Amino acid sequence: MFRVLFHNNCFDGACSASLFTRFHRECFGTAGEFRYTGLQHRAGEQFREADFDGDENAIVDFKYTPSPKVTWWFDHHQSAFLSEADRKHFEHGARQTKGNPRKFFNETYTSCTGLIADVARERFGFDTAPYADLLHWADIIDGAKFESADAAVGLAAPAIKLMTVIESASDPDFIPRLIPLLTAQPLDATLGENFVQEALAPRLEKHGRDIELLRSRAVERRGVITFDITDQPTEGYSKFIPYYLLPQAVYVVGLSKSSFRIKISVGTNPWTTVPVEHLANIAAICERYGGGGHPRVGAISVPVDQLAEAKRIAAEVTAELEALGQRNRLPTDAA
Numbered sequence: 512m513f514r515v516l517f518h519n520n521c522f523d524g525a526c527s528a529s530l531f532t533r534f535h536r537e538c539f540g541t542a543g544e545f546r547y548t549g550l551q552h553r554a555g556e557q558f559r560e561a562d563f564d565g566d567e568n569a570i571v572d573f574k575y576t577p578s579p580k581v582t583w584w585f586d587h588h589q590s591a592f593l594s595e596a597d598r599k600h601f602e603h604g605a606r607q608t609k610g611n612p613r614k615f616f617n618e619t620y621t622s623c624t625g626l627i628a629d630v631a632r633e634r635f636g637f638d639t640a641p642y643a644d645l646l647h648w649a650d651i652i653d654g655a656k657f658e659s660a661d662a663a664v665g666l667a668a669p670a671i672k673l674m675t676v677i678e679s680a681s682d683p684d685f686i687p688r689l690i691p692l693l694t695a696q697p698l699d700a701t702l703g704e705n706f707v708q709e710a711l712a713p714r715l716e717k718h719g720r721d722i723e724l725l726r727s728r729a730v731e732r733r734g735v736i737t738f739d740i741t742d743q744p745t746e747g748y749s750k751f752i753p754y755y756l757l758p759q760a761v762y763v764v765g766l767s768k769s770s771f772r773i774k775i776s777v778g779t780n781p782w783t784t785v786p787v788e789h790l791a792n793i794a795a796i797c798e799r800y801g802g803g804g805h806p807r808v809g810a811i812s813v814p815v816d817q818l819a820e821a822k823r824i825a826a827e828v829t830a831e832l833e834a835l836g837q838r839n840r841l842p843t844d845a846a
């Protein structure tokens with residue numbers, strides 16, 4: 512039995528596991544059966560040695576481990592190595608297996624599926640042409656390079672619907688059941704499978720409710736969307752919905768609440784027409800209030816019983832972004 516461990520609840524992780532299996536079957540054919548385990552980021556130890564229970568074990572789209580039981584590894588995350596010792600272990604192994612490597616790391620790849628495809632084709636002669644559509648969507652989804660807010664929120668493409676069910680799957684058997692299908696048939700055929708449709712229906716319903724809730728709350732002023740949904744328990748709504756509703760806006764400042772915190776989400780429209788050098792540094796703004804993030808998106812957390820303080824901070828951040836007076840050029844503006 513060949514055990515493939517993959518990044519759980521991630522479209523690229525599932526595609527990586529599927530493509531690796533095809534590649535190994537076709538180019539080696541030594542494994543009778545493949546079994547799959549999803550790996551989750553967590554505090555402390557990332558792996559349990561007991562997880563590596565195959566005659567061979569592969570990890571795809573997830574962190575490195577020096578365990579000798581792991582015979583194949585592919586990753587593209589900047590944070591692939593948990594320690595300098597792990598990086599050294601990988602580099603030492605790479606020197607020893609030169610000419611016949613089995614572990615591959617390249618952080619310039621948008622998706623791990625893309626890395627596996629290039630290695631399999633260039634080093635082992637594996638024909639990746641049948642998987643062009645899968646590779647295309649793995650790059651779009653893992654790189655968050657949706658062509659528009661309509662594409663990201665409208666969920667029209669089969670791959671984006673599959674992404675939605677994969678990201679929200681809680682049944683541990685669901686993704687392992689899906690993985691072999693991803694390289695066995697077109698994505699729309701996989702989406703049409705009964706067990707996939709059953710998982711998708713409640714997700715689409717919730718997504719529709721999220722859109723309507725935000726439509727009723729989101730307002731735009733001077734290029735900044737604000738909303739407050741702290742009175743509505745709303746876990747895991749799509750962060751693209753505000754830009755879908757109000758595409759002229761450059762920024763969003765949203766208030767939401769979970770059991771343990773009030774969250775002020777601050778974001779930049781991924782499809783903004785404002786040149787990047789004119790955009791506000793969201794990480795720097797959030798850091799001033801004890802939050803953090805990236806240049807384009809960040810968050811500030813406030814204790815769950817301090818709603819007034821959260822509203823005060825949100826108003827300050829909103830005023831700062833409104834003062835920039837930036838708005839997107841929309842296709843309708845041209846006429």
Ligand SMILES: [Mn+2]
Pocket residue numbers: 523524572587621622623653
């Ligand atoms: Mn990935």
